[in-house]
Amino acid sequence: MKTNLILAINPGSTSTKIAVFENDKEVFLKNIKHSSEALQPFEKITDQYEFRKKIIFEELSSAGIDLNDFGAIVGRGGLVKPIKSGVYNVNEKMLDDLKVGVLGQHASNLGGLIAHNIASNLPNARAFIADPVVVDEMDDVARVAGHPNFERISIFHALNQKAIARTHSKQQGSEYENSNLIVAHMGGGISVGAHRQGRVVDVNNALDGDGPFSPERSGSLPSGQLVKLCFSGKYSLEEVKQMLKGQGGLIAYLDTNDAYEVEKRAESGEEKAMLIQDALAYQVAKEIGSMSTVLEGNVDAILLTGGIAYGKPVVDAIKKRIKHLAPVFVYPGEDEMKALAMNGLRVLKGETEALKYE
Numbered sequence: 001m002k003t004n005l006i007l008a009i010n011p012g013s014t015s016t017k018i019a020v021f022e023n024d025k026e027v028f029l030k031n032i033k034h035s036s037e038a039l040q041p042f043e044k045i046t047d048q049y050e051f052r053k054k055i056i057f058e059e060l061s062s063a064g065i066d067l068n069d070f071g072a073i074v075g076r077g078g079l080v081k082p083i084k085s086g087v088y089n090v091n092e093k094m095l096d097d098l099k100v101g102v103l104g105q106h107a108s109n110l111g112g113l114i115a116h117n118i119a120s121n122l123p124n125a126r127a128f129i130a131d132p133v134v135v136d137e138m139d140d141v142a143r144v145a146g147h148p149n150f151e152r153i154s155i156f157h158a159l160n161q162k163a164i165a166r167t168h169s170k171q172q173g174s175e176y177e178n179s180n181l182i183v184a185h186m187g188g189g190i191s192v193g194a195h196r197q198g199r200v201v202d203v204n205n206a207l208d209g210d211g212p213f214s215p216e217r218s219g220s221l222p223s224g225q226l227v228k229l230c231f232s233g234k235y236s237l238e239e240v241k242q243m244l245k246g247q248g249g250l251i252a253y254l255d256t257n258d259a260y261e262v263e264k265r266a267e268s269g270e271e272k273a274m275l276i277q278d279a280l281a282y283q284v285a286k287e288i289g290s291m292s293t294v295l296e297g298n299v300d301a302i303l304l305t306g307g308i309a310y311g312k313p314v315v316d317a318i319k320k321r322i323k324h325l326a327p328v329f330v331y332p333g334e335d336e337m338k339a340l341a342m343n344g345l346r347v348l349k350g351e352t353e354a355l356k357y358e
Contacts, residue, residue: 004348005069007118008340009056010076011110014039016052019337020065023345029337030059045105046098046113053114070125072344073118075111076336077132079103082154085135085162085200086355087343090116090127094357103134128354130343131158133207135200142202142294155207156191157306158200163339164305164331165195172301179300182291182326184284184318186308187334188257190214192284194291202294204287208245212283215257215308218248219283250276259308266313280308281317288318292325299326306334 010017014036020028032055042048060067075090080097088094090112098109112129119127135158145152161183169176177198184192190213191206204211204219213219221244230240243252251257253276254265265273292299302322308314309332319328346352 004071004345006072006074006341006344006348007060007070007115008074008337008344009111009114010336010340011052011107011114013107016055017337018056018059019341020060020063021338021341021345024338024342026338026341028060028063028065030063032056032059045101045107045109048107049110049113052110053117056114056118067118067122068124070119070122071348072126072128073115073122074128074130074340074344075113075115076108076340077129077134077159078109078111079106080112080129080132080134080357082134082136083132083357084137084355085131085158085198087128087130087347087352088357089354090119090129091357094129097357108132126347126354128344128347130340131162133158135162137199137201138203139201152210153205154200154203155205156193156200156203157185157187157189157206157334159336159339160185160305160334161191161193161195161200163335163342164303167331168301168303168329174300180295180298181301181303182288182295182299183303183305184288185334186214186284186304186306186314188214188216190217190219190284190306190308192287192291194294196295202291208241211287213249213280215250215259216248217245218243218252250280259311259314263311263313277314278317281314282321284314285318285321288322289325297325302326302328303331304328305331307332309333 004023006021008019014034016032018030019026078098081102094112098112115127119125133155136154138154143152165181165183166176169179181195183195189206191203193200193203211219250262254262254273262273262277266277288302304315309330315330347354
């Protein structure tokens with residue numbers, strides 16, 4: 001019985017990624033693409049539950065993987081209520097919140113639902129989620145936005161930020177819980193977190209309007225200009241929301257959300273691409289500088305991660321502006337499947353306890 005066999009499930013808007021790990025070794029990985037035609041019949045995200053679960057079973061069966069060997073099924077967390085970082089048992093309260101979409105409907109909500117169903121029919125498996133995007137460990141002072149009608153909230157790449165922070169700490173022979181780190185995740189969205197002694201005490205809302213612009217998001221915009229635009233009568237609410245998330249950032253300036261394409265265009269001498277690429281690096285560096293003040297200048301390391309961290313020009317431009325703050329380490333890409341599985345493994349090995357969602 002391989003009780004340290006772990007299944008990680010990561011549902012996205014048009015795909016479902018599944019991976020199997022035996023301890024820390026990946027033994028199976030599959031990215032299942034879903035066409036718009038296949039998803040069209042489903043009115044709500046939760047309506048896709050049986051469709052996606054069936055495909056997962058088919059893929060595992062085709063690979064000859066015995067479900068009875070699993071000790072943990074770890075699903076992507078989804079939009080549950082704000083919670084502190086950690087691994088959570090999937091319980092009835094969580095299932096209810098995932099079904100109704102307590103903070104919104106997103107494909108990742110299906111992760112916990114499917115994980116629970118699979119585990120409940122197996123002899124030794126437990127169902128977990130780990131570090132969803134709504135992880136909230138912010139200090140109260142960081143929540144104050146400037147007017148009582150508004151509040152800064154914590155929505156960021158918690159899974160990858162936490163995984164990279166732990167990986168770095170282990171490599172340096174230190175404990176994450178005893179370290180002060182700044183982690184910049186640079187992907188479709190960009191989040192920069194101040195990690196103080198194992199807690200992300202401040203971070204920009206990477207989803208819809210805070211911090212640096214990214215390939216698809218506008219980040220912080222001049223508020224006065226934004227208000228005038230909203231009341232100009234030229235744009236609907238949906239169109240403005242698209243400017244903030246989906247059609248902002250690189251795609252708005254350069255008609256592409258591909259940072260590598262922008263890098264190539266900049267290298268070829270395209271002046272606009274050069275300016276916008278430099279501006280992205282400038283804004284990330286400025287946010288890192290902001291987070292260094294949160295940590296009162298006591299920063300052990302700055303970690304750059306996410307897909308954009310593969311781009312040398314952007315990384316070099318960021319380093320140039322922040323290297324005086326702390327040593328800079330680059331961990332390009334993100335391995336969400338391994339991060340999910342390793343969180344499950346930590347519970348199975350007794351390195352951490354699964355928390356209760358309430």
